[in-house]
Amino acid sequence: MGKPAVRLDELIDQDYRQGFSTMLETDTVPRGLGEDVIRLISAKKNEPEFMLDWRLRAYRHWLTMREPQWSTVRHPPIDYQDISYYSAPKSRGDGPRSLADVDPELLRTYEKLGVPLQERELLAGVAVDAVFDSVSVATTFKDKLAGLGIIFCSFSEAVQEHPELVRQYLGSVVPYSDNYFATLNSAVFSDGSFCYIPPGVRCPMELSTYFRINARNTGQFERTLIIADRGAYVSYLEGCTAPMRDENQLHAAVVELIALDDAQIKYATVQNWYPGDKDGKGGIYNFVTKRGDCRGANSRISWTQVETGSAITWKYPSVILQGDNAVGEFHSVALTNHYQQADTGTKMIHLGRNTKSTIISKGISAGHGHNAYRGLVRVAKSAEGARNYTQCDSLLLGDRCAAHTFPYIEVKNPTARVEHEASTSRIGEDQLFYCQSRGIAAEEAVAMIVNGFCKEVFKELPMEFAVEAQKLLGVSLEGSIA
């Protein structure tokens, strides 16, 4: 970094000082949860009355709920009073000052993933001029998008600038009373992304939370709301493609997608939160509610996820197929290594006529990993001519891991066609030896075989994402070969 960096640094400092007084205050929000805390959060964000009401209703409902016990995941009890519910942006003073202060193991992983140096600094939370760069980049895109009428901003900003849209759509797919973690999120969510594509507009670029994350550390309770109006199209990429160190234990996000007539939303996630160490210590509990509503006729929503991180993953990106001829898709790769646990899958709720859904799930278990696919296909009486195809494949590496499949199928319409295929295989010694006998190292061979196994899902990802997902699998599987 040459001379200009100094200047930029000064600029950042300025920028930072401006936000300082409010930020300092938010840092003082004590641990614990109560109506006072929720009022405080809402006040800090200068929210309109309807938002506070919504949060409070959620909170009161949450008090009547109990943590779900039905999944296969196991964890020690979470003390909800021991969490601070306002994740203020990390002040620059708290972060590491240079890469030299960052955990070398983390840097080694970034290096393997081929993350550019500047990005590595960003991801590790190092305060450098690149942060500033990234903010300005985000702004540039925002202007370009605004020209098309596309709204892409933080949730807080949307609440201020577009309250009517927020009011209309917030909670319309995942109501505040939906489930324990979604309800908690509804009460306390700090920020997130908001996206609205106006009728007939095709969003010209992949939208990504990447910029948002860099611009602001939104913390454990985020909320994403994406609306594709009639005939609109958007492809949205979520998450960090490199490991993110995060001391938070619970990550309870909510994502709502709404597709009106003839609209299409593609939502891709590469999730790589901190999975805990090799012995299963630490790591994120990723308890996320993601749901899309194909509200209009001929609408289409597809979820593609690559889940390699988190100590526990608990999520079921789902599609409600309301509009006639609507199409829902779910493509998933979930990998568990060491002591990671994943209970993930989808729900396809067929309500409209001639609705179609496809589910492709690839679970990979290594080490002591536990991997469960849980999926519901429900065809309502009204869903004349509905069709579903489900394919669930599990791959096991070693003999201490486990894979489970829990398919639930409910069909109330006799014209429906529902297909389910499942397979479980072990990485063959034969396959491994075959690759090795050609000169390919064992770990590389495993990565190759696993990537082959996941190919059907990876081809759904935008290309740069697919490449990173492949690398990520390689890194995540490190040490899985004895």
Added chain:
Amino acid sequence: MLEITNLHVSVDGKEILRGIDLVVQAGEVHAVMGPNGSGKSTLAQVLAGRDSYTVSAGSVRYDGRDLFALSPEERAREGIFLAFQYPVEIPGVANIYLLKAALNAQRQHRGLPELDAVDFLALVRDQLKRVGMDEALLYRPVNQGFSGGEKKRNEILQMAVLQPKLAILDETDSGLDIDALKAVADGIEAMRRPDRAIILVTHYQRLLDYIVPNQVHVLAQGRIARSGGPELARELERRGYAWVEAAAAGTGAAA
């Protein structure tokens, strides 16, 4: 190039190879023949580094080094190639991808730069023609949905691309019709060079009509029961394996 001394190998406590002695020099082609269950494939797999076998005694030196000190991938990078009797399917991995990864791993080991996609494709296309393989097979998942003949040709293609110093072909001729056999045999014959050794593991004489070996060895009950020139293979074709086995049993009893 390869020196096997008193090699004993067992699987699950059962001894399969019971004292193999074999010396293969550069430039030579050796045929290892024998009835089913005589240990031919075991020998091939042990040389390539399969770890489900236990070497209980003996040694193998390759280019003067202890072969068993090397992992399977190190052996491959040092120039050993095994053409599998039953080539393995790898779903979702393109044939050409495996081939490129293999070649580049070996080149890297030898301090050579990796080949880029253009140079690599040119090289592969050239070899494809020699093997008589359809280019479409390059882009299909490794061996998945290949016919028996296509799988065997694919092994020969890999060998031709990797250009090993020591090629071990495990029953590459089995299950081939006459045209495929000819193509595979031509592919092997084309590999014959003064600085390369080839071990042909085979049950039948017919491959040796196309590739005349320097030496023929007959394996019976885990030992080399008889060695000789190409005429030995023809004698086996005429008389079968029984007489060699009987002789081996005789020496076995005497030992």
